Amino acid sequence: MKPYPQWASELRRKYLRGEVFEFILHNNVHDQILYDGAFFLISDFLAQVLLKENKAFILHYNLTTGITLLKGSPKDLDFGTDHSVNAVGVSSRERQQLYRKKLAEAERPEQAFPLIERILFHNNGVAVLIDFAEMIAPAGEVNFLSEQDRASVISLQRWSMHPDLERKDNVIILITEQLSELSRKLLDNPKISAIEVPLPDREERKRLITFLDSDLEARSLEHFTDLSAGLKTTQIRVILRPHPVEDEEDRARLSFIRKLLKGTPDAEKRARMFAERTRGMSEEEIRFLLAPHGAPPSAAEEEDAERHEEIVNLFLKRKEELLEQECFGLVQFIRPDHGFEAVGGLPEVKRRLMRVAEHIKAGRKNRVPMGILFTGPMGTGKTFVAEAFAKASGLTTVKFKNFRSKWVGATEGNLERILSVVKAIGQVIIIIDEVDRAFGTSAGEGDGGTSSRVIARLKEFMSDTSNRGNVLFILMTNRPDKLDLDIKRAGRIDLKIPFFYAETPEGVEEVLLALIRRYGLKSSLEFPRDRETVSRRLIGYSNADLEAILISANNRIFDEGQETITAEALSEALADYLPSRDLKMLEYMELLAVFESSSRRLLPHKYANMSAAELQARLEFLSGTVR
Known part of the structure; x- marks a missing residue:
């Protein structure tokens, strides 16, 4: 038996x-x-x-x-x-x-x-x-x-x-x-x-994939077994055994893929396979999967690797679509296109997060935090840094959307559905933005106790030590004071990283140059030559403000028939820019981030040298004016 x-x-x-x-x-x-x-x-x-x-x-x-x-x-x-x-x-x-x-x-x-x-x-x-x-x-x-x-x-x-x-x-x-x-x-x-x-475990997925496609080579079998973590049996069958090409739309897609793969080995066989498995995708999406650089590779030494990558990319895309549907659109898969090289400034933050990423890649799970808190005013780059960290760690990354419902039991059910999928995926980063709104102390007012039950379940999941090194939470907020205190304790959140606006010209310059690299802009800026006219004037502006000013300057020069951003163009864009800022609220958010920080080394100079008593007195003063 x-x-x-x-x-x-x-x-x-x-x-x-x-x-x-x-x-x-x-x-x-x-x-x-x-x-x-x-x-x-x-x-x-x-x-x-x-x-x-x-x-x-x-x-x-x-x-x-x-x-x-x-x-x-x-x-x-x-x-x-x-x-x-x-x-x-x-x-x-x-x-x-x-x-x-x-x-x-x-x-x-x-x-x-x-x-x-x-x-x-x-x-x-x-x-x-x-x-x-x-x-x-x-x-x-x-x-x-x-x-x-x-x-x-x-x-x-x-x-x-x-x-x-x-x-x-x-x-x-x-x-x-x-x-x-x-x-x-x-x-x-x-x-x-x-x-x-439970969802199929690794051995069950391996048996299933072997049963569905007995011709898979060993490398592909092992890779697909790992990639299929978090999928149901029916979903794996849909990806590996889709319906054959049969209607007019299918035939048009097959014709398009034949053109993309023309002249490559096994072109007809691969075209039919991809036509079956890309049902529902646009031509642009298919082109990106099969020929992201304009044409499919044909070099003999790259054939196997490229063909394997084609199928892997398709498998990943279909997996993400199926899991997002499975979770009723309550999660979003994130595939970052930038690493820490695109992040300007924040040297100590990047150093600490790179160390965590190295532990993850090396399999040192006991050295990986259970959770990380990113806190600081809006526009300081929390989301951008979180995505860079995800890229550096190489883990599957999902972002929680709002899963609250007005129906009795549905919110708890939504959370359970998400957590079961997350658990089955294996190693995964979960990003929850504006966590104070989703799980804050005031989130449950008038909801019959739903929020308290949801928070209790999330805390239980976050403190499950079997998740260490497998499920890493990144919580982001600019109001950590509104978070349930117990959710921030060690064992759930082991690393707290504060984010601040650049306080020195050098810090502003690093952000500006990183933005220029990210968008592929042409610039004649030179530092420290342009420090007085540009970067020193931008101290205290958020990363989002710097991005908006830079884009405005780029639009200005384009309208003038130019391609290169100059210090003069940036200065004019700055003079025209009106930031929407409540300075007291921003300082209050910064002080909240200071008190959450895991280390003084993460603090900017103006806060690192203040005593705890001075910081506390300033926080108490501001708290009475910004609530």
């Missing part, structure tokens, strides 16, 4: 030991399961594989299809004292028809649950599979549940603790994607065991 998936083995073990006979399967329950060369939905796997040999009757129930008998005959079921079926003088054939009619008509829980209960209490060896259990016994305050919802919860509770059902060797399995959407009473019941069905 082939080994079962781990979750199935756990269910079987707990049942055979007599620990419980009612279970909740959750998380990746709408995926397919590859077992013994065939794909199964979870209910089919339970009925046709796990429970097939030791259960006489297997019933499947959900709200739309009602009760379906997956194993056993209706004529062999004992309905107890249901006299309408066991009536005297009714033939065996008529009785079977009546049973089938009764089973077919039981769609609503008020019809189905009494019937399921009679079957459970009057028959041995019965398995009941209840799909989409959250629709039958939903989460929520008891007072707001319908009468039938409450009755369903009571029935499921009572069945789990009834000794007669245990003696009859019966089992009840509830199937739901999110535990947070299921009644809390069921989750807290010690006689009901919740078992997570």
